[in-house]
């Protein structure tokens with residue numbers, strides 16, 4: 001089956017600085033794909049290119065068979081996203097904020113309750129968004145991203161600011177989404193034990209370069225073959241990044 005996201009030599013440069021270098025990603029339909037990399041590796045830049053927020057310098061990509069830039073609007077219609085801090089109308093309640101999105105997308109009124117329920121916000125639906133805690137805002141952002149049940153969800157560090165219970169809940173939710181609403185999830189995170197529990201595949205980025213892409217099992221095999229630690233994702237990740245940093249000249 002054709003991947004839901006496929007990139008071809010996707011590259012972003014700022015002046016003479018390369019943020020993302022010749023990426024060839026393959027995100028399989030119906031999976032949770034963990035997008036990993038140290039601070040500044042290029043994860044957000046890549047995700048923003050998928051959403052038309054950053055223009056690629058070189059390269060192309062397809063999402064659900066639609067090609068960028070030709071089908072940009074169609075791509076946006078198929079993609080729910082949570083990038084950095086979600087923003088809302090503070091004086092409106094969580095429910096009212098979601099209702100605005102619902103109207104724009106032309107969905108049934110019941111979609112709001114479904115989205116609140118899915119993200120564990122039912123109890124807080126009638127509180128103004130400006131009174132939400134950080135974790136509640138993340139959840140509301142997630143609710144807004146999935147309300148239209150898009151085939152693809154792009155989540156940039158969705159557990160940012162959540163407490164351990166919240167992290168567990170969001171992980172369980174993300175894990176359940178392919179089955180529950182039939183979507184593919186591209187998720188970036190620095191919480192590697194969480195990614196290990198929820199991702200089918202991972203892509204590891206360092207300084208804009210893709211160091212590895214494949215299933216968790218393939219990652220373990222690759223690490224073992226290279227003589228790197230393969231017991232858990234965190235150790236393998238650190239070893240791969242360290243190995244790559246040694247190969248490259250200082251930044």
Ligand SMILES: Nc1ncnc2c1ncn2[C@@H]1O[C@H](COP(=O)(O)OP(=O)(O)OP(=O)(O)O)[C@@H](O)[C@H]1O
Pocket residue numbers: 014017019037038039040041042043044045046
């Ligand atoms: N508008 C910009 N102009 C210049 N450089 C930029 C710009 N946006 C991003 N960068 C640089 O591109 C690199 C990649 O940034 P990006 O935000 O994609 O990293 P990231 O992997 O998401 O990191 P983090 O884990 O910290 O979120 C960084 O070095 C960043 O400083």
Ligand SMILES: [Mg+2]
Pocket residue numbers: 043044045156
């Ligand atoms: Mg980022």
